[in-house]
Amino acid sequence: MVEDKPIKFSGRCVSVHYGASRALHNVDIDIPDRNVTALIGPSGCGKSSLLRVFNRMNDVISNARVTGEVRMDGIDIYAPDVDPVLLRARVGMVFQKPAPFPRSVYENVAYGPRLHGLARTKARLDMLVERSLRRAGLWDEVKDRLSMPAPGLSVGQQQRLVLARSLAIDPDVILMDEPASSLDPIATARLEALIEELKTRYCIIIVTHSMAQAARISDHTAFLHKGELIEFDQTERLFTNPADIRTQDYITGRFG
Amino acid sequence: MTDAPHEKASIASLAMTRRMHRRRAAETRFRLYGRASVIFSMAALGWLLLSIAATGLSAFTQHWVDLDLDVRAESATDNDRRRLADALAGGFGVQADDAVRQELLALVSASAATDALARNAERSGATLRLTVPVSDQADQYYKGRVDASRPAAQRRLTDRQIAWLDRWADEEQVERRFNRGLFVNPDSRDPERAGLASAILGSVMIVLIAGALALPVGIGAAIYLDGFAPQTGWGGRLTRALEVNINNLAAVPAIVFGLLGLAVFINVFGLARSIPLVGGLVLALRMFPTIVIASRAALRAVPDSLTDSALSLGASRMQAVFNHKVPIAAPAMLTGSIIGMAQALGETAPLLMIGMVAFVTAVPESPLDPATALPVQIFLWSGSAEAAWAERASAAIIVLLAVLMVINGVAIVLRERLQRRRSL
Ligand SMILES: Nc1ncnc2c1ncn2[C@@H]1O[C@H](COP(=O)(O)OP(=O)(O)O)[C@@H](O)[C@H]1O
Ligand SMILES: [Mg+2]
Numbered sequence: 001m002v003e004d005k006p007i008k009f010s011g012r013c014v015s016v017h018y019g020a021s022r023a024l025h026n027v028d029i030d031i032p033d034r035n036v037t038a039l040i041g042p043s044g045c046g047k048s049s050l051l052r053v054f055n056r057m058n059d060v061i062s063n064a065r066v067t068g069e070v071r072m073d074g075i076d077i078y079a080p081d082v083d084p085v086l087l088r089a090r091v092g093m094v095f096q097k098p099a100p101f102p103r104s105v106y107e108n109v110a111y112g113p114r115l116h117g118l119a120r121t122k123a124r125l126d127m128l129v130e131r132s133l134r135r136a137g138l139w140d141e142v143k144d145r146l147s148m149p150a151p152g153l154s155v156g157q158q159q160r161l162v163l164a165r166s167l168a169i170d171p172d173v174i175l176m177d178e179p180a181s182s183l184d185p186i187a188t189a190r191l192e193a194l195i196e197e198l199k200t201r202y203c204i205i206i207v208t209h210s211m212a213q214a215a216r217i218s219d220h221t222a223f224l225h226k227g228e229l230i231e232f233d234q235t236e237r238l239f240t241n242p243a244d245i246r247t248q249d250y251i252t253g254r255f256g
Numbered sequence: 257m258t259d260a261p262h263e264k265a266s267i268a269s270l271a272m273t274r275r276m277h278r279r280r281a282a283e284t285r286f287r288l289y290g291r292a293s294v295i296f297s298m299a300a301l302g303w304l305l306l307s308i309a310a311t312g313l314s315a316f317t318q319h320w321v322d323l324d325l326d327v328r329a330e331s332a333t334d335n336d337r338r339r340l341a342d343a344l345a346g347g348f349g350v351q352a353d354d355a356v357r358q359e360l361l362a363l364v365s366a367s368a369a370t371d372a373l374a375r376n377a378e379r380s381g382a383t384l385r386l387t388v389p390v391s392d393q394a395d396q397y398y399k400g401r402v403d404a405s406r407p408a409a410q411r412r413l414t415d416r417q418i419a420w421l422d423r424w425a426d427e428e429q430v431e432r433r434f435n436r437g438l439f440v441n442p443d444s445r446d447p448e449r450a451g452l453a454s455a456i457l458g459s460v461m462i463v464l465i466a467g468a469l470a471l472p473v474g475i476g477a478a479i480y481l482d483g484f485a486p487q488t489g490w491g492g493r494l495t496r497a498l499e500v501n502i503n504n505l506a507a508v509p510a511i512v513f514g515l516l517g518l519a520v521f522i523n524v525f526g527l528a529r530s531i532p533l534v535g536g537l538v539l540a541l542r543m544f545p546t547i548v549i550a551s552r553a554a555l556r557a558v559p560d561s562l563t564d565s566a567l568s569l570g571a572s573r574m575q576a577v578f579n580h581k582v583p584i585a586a587p588a589m590l591t592g593s594i595i596g597m598a599q600a601l602g603e604t605a606p607l608l609m610i611g612m613v614a615f616v617t618a619v620p621e622s623p624l625d626p627a628t629a630l631p632v633q634i635f636l637w638s639g640s641a642e643a644a645w646a647e648r649a650s651a652a653i654i655v656l657l658a659v660l661m662v663i664n665g666v667a668i669v670l671r672e673r674l675q676r677r678r679s680l
Contacts, residue, residue, distance in 0.1 A: 060567055062487035089570035099561035101580060112569040162565065169569060
């Protein structure tokens with residue numbers, strides 16, 4: 001691949017095991033910064049497992065084990081002196097099903113900055129909350145009801161709220177695990193437009209089961225199959241001219 | 257479809273319609289069973305409450321008699337009982353012999369009256385006005401529980417005694433009052449002076465001690481097991497073994513905890529018998545598994561997605577659990593804990609094992625003084641056949657039930673409050 005953008009993550013020989021079973025096998029991948037990278041593949045192929053490698057959320061799963069080397073900006077994020085808590089302050093994550101905290105909209109967004117002491121004053125915190133909600137494209141809809149309980153928002157709004165929540169800690173990277181799977185087409189379109197906007201600032205890695213979505217929004221696409229990275233290329237090239245027969249079968253809908 | 261001329265067009269076949277009838281009938285039967293079982297259990301509960309109320313409510317009042325005693329100097333002996341009997345005889349204008357004295361003394365709470373006499377010893381010679389409780393038999397008579405038409409041999413009051421009691425009533429010397437003594441007196445050999453003070457204080461101290469120990473330890477253990485204990489490898493095996501054993505502990509009969517308390521706290525640590533401290537320690541052990549199990553269930557019900565979200569925002573595990581799991585689980589944890597405390601309040605068997613069944617005639621001042629507990633007091637009083645004791649046992653049951661209802665009410669209010677605060 002010919003790249004003009006700097007590499008954000010580089011993984012070498014990354015494997016993920018759950019107990020005795022292997023979910024991801026010797027993956028080598030270089031993910032460029034300020035870019036949208038899509039992970040596609042049939043369900044159970046290890047997309048989520050790979051995504052969780054980048055913010056060490058696999059550490060949270062009690063029987064999960066990650067081996068290999070993963071560097072972010074050249075720094076080994078699995079080195080013993082790296083605190084996953086600090087790593088996660090720089091790598092935000094949006095889950096498949098939005099899980100807003102059962103608190104107010106404001107409190108949801110303010111939680112991260114409070115954790116990390118990002119805002120010394122109330123005014124600064126207000127500003128951070130507003131900026132994050134604006135970036136997530138939610139500000140205009142909630143600015144008059146910041147104190148309403150977040151679970152009362154629509155699912156599409158909730159998904160943008162949790163996006164705003166992770167933007168509030170000022171990360172470099174945003175990981176998204178099938179963020180549109182519980183959204184209707186209109187909310188999905190909004191989210192995709194938002195991703196398009198955000199990629200100028202952030203490195204975005206998105207898992208999606210929709211090839212159309214991957215084709216629409218991503219610059220690079222990785223195709224995984226049975227825990228292996230089959231092909232990783234510029235999206236256009238991967239979809240028009242796949243190098244591997246399995247990729248071709250998958251994108252033409254022959255399996256998965 | 258049949259083509260019988262009289263049959264209306266139908267949306268379903270005959271067979272389906274018939275099956276539908278059977279399904280409907282089954283549903284109707286099930287409804288009936290349900291209603292019958294609800295009615296049966298309500299009736300059983302209602303009957304229980306009614307019978308307790310019928311015997312026990314009267315114990316909350318008691319009859320007192322005003323006595324104008326002419327404690328004459330010549331009858332002044334060292335014997336207060338005799339002085340009292342003579343004075344009573346004088347009041348009724350009868351000649352006092354031993355039999356008469358005996359019967360007269362059985363009309364009032366003799367011990368209360370002689371105590372009052374002794375307190376007023378220096379005033380002997382004058383007319384003394386005393387207000388004392390009537391005896392338990394007289395009290396039962398005034399409450400209409402003695403059938404005067406039955407032959408004298410079948411009742412505990414003689415015809416003469418009944419005549420005297422009627423005379424007090426006619427002269428309006430008798431007054432029915434709220435039975436304060438039931439709440440402020442300790443146990444006594446005389447039913448009319450026996451109260452629940454020792455039992456209530458004992459129970460309160462036991463439950464407070466048990467709660468103070470079992471709540472933090474139990475809730476802490478549940479939070480640890482849920483969010484922090486190792487789940488894999490040997491540590492995970494240990495965790496699971498621990499959980500199984502906590503569940504087993506909850507199924508251990510209460511009396512076994514009493515034996516444990518006897519062996520450990522009394523025999524090994526040398527604490528005294530019959531004291532609320534030991535009762536509290538034993539019941540803390542008893543409550544612990546209940547609290548752990550209830551709190552575990554409450555914590556498990558909180559979706560992991562919340563803690564995962566918090567972790568992905570860079571919260572530590574401690575922060576994720578305490579900011580997002582515990583507050584949501586708190587109402588249910590609280591309810592479980594209060595149910596555990598209510599169970600402890602009604603627990604009897606382990607307290608018998610550690611000697612809290614003793615006859616305690618002093619109000620305990622600290623958890624190290626001998627005391628009884630409400631359920632034990634009920635056990636003790638219901639062992640006596642006299643009507644006055646049966647009445648008091650039922651009254652004690654009413655007090656215990658009232659306390660339990662208050663506790664449950666508090667639990668509900670707290671839960672609602674917490675839930676409302678959580679949903680902002
Ligand atoms: N927590 C877990 N424990 C055990 N196995 C898991 C766990 N999470 C995922 N797996 C297994 O790992 C494989 C890959 O899962 P995942 O990464 O979630 O796939 P995808 O996101 O592509 O559907 C699957 O076979 C799945 O069953
Ligand atoms: Mg997945």
